[in-house]
Amino acid sequence: xxxxxxxxxxxxxxxxxxxxxxxxxxxxxxxxxxxxxxxxxxxxxxxxxxxxxxxxxxxxxxxxxxxxxxxxxxxxxxxxxxxxxxxxxxxxxxxxxxxxxxxxxxxxxxxxxxxxxxxxxxxxxxxxxxxxxxxxxxxxxxxxxxxxxxxxxxxxxxxxxxxxxxxxxxxxxxxxxxxxxxxxxxxxxxxxxxxxxxxxxxxxxxxxxxxxxxxxxxxxxxxxxxxxxxxxxxxxxxxxxxxxxxxxxxxxxxxxxxxxxxxxxxxxxxxxxxxxxxxxxxxxxxxxxxxxxxxxxxxxxxxxxxxxxxxxxxxxxxxxxxxxxxxxxxxxxxxxxxxxxxxxxxxxxxxxxxxxxxxxxxxxxxxxxxxxxxxxxxxxxxxxxxxxxxxxxxxxxxxxxxxxxxxxxxxxxxxxxxxxxxxxxxxxxxxxxxxxx
Numbered sequence: 001x002x003x004x005x006x007x008x009x010x011x012x013x014x015x016x017x018x019x020x021x022x023x024x025x026x027x028x029x030x031x032x033x034x035x036x037x038x039x040x041x042x043x044x045x046x047x048x049x050x051x052x053x054x055x056x057x058x059x060x061x062x063x064x065x066x067x068x069x070x071x072x073x074x075x076x077x078x079x080x081x082x083x084x085x086x087x088x089x090x091x092x093x094x095x096x097x098x099x100x101x102x103x104x105x106x107x108x109x110x111x112x113x114x115x116x117x118x119x120x121x122x123x124x125x126x127x128x129x130x131x132x133x134x135x136x137x138x139x140x141x142x143x144x145x146x147x148x149x150x151x152x153x154x155x156x157x158x159x160x161x162x163x164x165x166x167x168x169x170x171x172x173x174x175x176x177x178x179x180x181x182x183x184x185x186x187x188x189x190x191x192x193x194x195x196x197x198x199x200x201x202x203x204x205x206x207x208x209x210x211x212x213x214x215x216x217x218x219x220x221x222x223x224x225x226x227x228x229x230x231x232x233x234x235x236x237x238x239x240x241x242x243x244x245x246x247x248x249x250x251x252x253x254x255x256x257x258x259x260x261x262x263x264x265x266x267x268x269x270x271x272x273x274x275x276x277x278x279x280x281x282x283x284x285x286x287x288x289x290x291x292x293x294x295x296x297x298x299x300x301x302x303x304x305x306x307x308x309x310x311x312x313x314x315x316x317x318x319x320x321x322x323x324x325x326x327x328x329x330x331x332x333x334x335x336x337x338x339x340x341x342x343x344x345x346x347x348x349x350x351x352x353x354x355x356x357x358x359x360x361x362x363x364x365x366x367x368x369x370x371x372x373x374x375x376x377x378x379x380x381x382x383x384x385x386x387x388x389x390x391x392x393x394x395x396x397x398x399x400x401x402x403x404x405x406x407x408x409x410x411x412x413x414x415x416x417x418x419x420x421x422x423x424x425x426x427x428x429x430x431x432x433x434x435x436x437x
Contacts, residue, residue: 193218
């Protein structure tokens with residue numbers, strides 16, 4: 001079957017540009033020069049837009065979706081830039097929840113191929129340029145930006161200023177680029193702070209907060225601590241499976257951010273409440289604490305947590321969920337091969353049944369290496385995530401819980417393949433969403 005123009009354009013991006021998602025450290029650049037070159041070719045769209053800039057280790061994507069949703073509820077045209085995508089490249093670039101049109105991607109890739117002056121951008125650098133160009137074309141009122149990895153040297157940090165900067169929980173991840181400990185990682189994340197721009201600090205470790213407060217002093221940024229936000233009216237949205245381990249922190253962070261924006265952007269408490277509680281319906285976030293109920297089968301959680309804090313929180317919460325449902329925990333797990341997962345996998349519980357798999361990317365860890373890390377975890381290896389999920393479904397009872405995790409790439413593989421493979425692929429429980437407008 002011949003590929004469409006859109007499929008060819010995306011293949012071009014994936015194969016002709018250095019891409020961290022597929023190549024790992026070889027695609028990383030420790031400078032912003034290439035991003036600035038891309039922006040110059042595009043006529044510096046970053047100067048024509050307003051931004052909310054969000055960095056962090058855990059929760060930054062969800063906070064972005066919550067903030068974007070509330071602004072959208074209030075009637076604003078909102079651009080949303082996040083990464084990575086799970087199934088479709090266009091998930092990275094949305095306006096009011098709608099993905100960038102395929103034709104816009106094709107046109108941009110052709111423009112890049114047929115004009116000079118772009119330099120040698122990476123996949124992320126060129127994709128960010130595409131996002132800025134699209135948001136300007138769509139005349140977005142405001143753009144919510146999620147950093148890709150760090151902060152100071154992240155491509156998104158070419159923006160000149162922001163309405164507010166946000167830093168969520170900071171944990172150990174990408175230490176080879178950001179530093180060996182929490183303090184050094186916090187300093188890198190704090191690199192997004194802008195002179196005189198208020199900053200929101202999500203709930204985080206004291207040593208991380210100390211570093212960001214020092215950075216805020218240097219930039220004369222008014223500091224708002226999300227942990228102090230009252231949350232009483234948000235507690236009603238706990239689903240039957242409980243909250244994500246980071247949900248309270250994410251909500252507090254989004255709430256604090258939105259209250260800073262409230263006056264200038266005409267945000268009422270009703271707008272804020274609807275955006276935070278029902279952000280999935282407005283922005284279509286997937287792969288984070290996303291529950292499905294299989295017909296006459298087990299409950300299924302898709303969550304791509306893959307660092308120490310994320311996995312620890314998921315394991316703790318799922319242990320409680322399994323006990324409450326009086327069932328067993330099954331884990332579909334795969335990870336990338338260029339990071340040592342030993343510490344993360346040490347958190348996985350002995351009592352679960354494991355279905356190991358290899359994600360559909362070149363960076364994926366081979367099964368023989370993955371299964372050797374903790375041989376005491378009982379399970380079987382499978383060539384693909386969907387095969388592992390099918391095996392888990394066959395062996396699980398109606399009272400059991402299946403967690404698909406270890407990597408967002410594994411989650412993406414399941415979201416891509418399950419509708420065609422798993423009979424009666426279910427809809428997400430309606431209790432956690434409201435209809436989109």
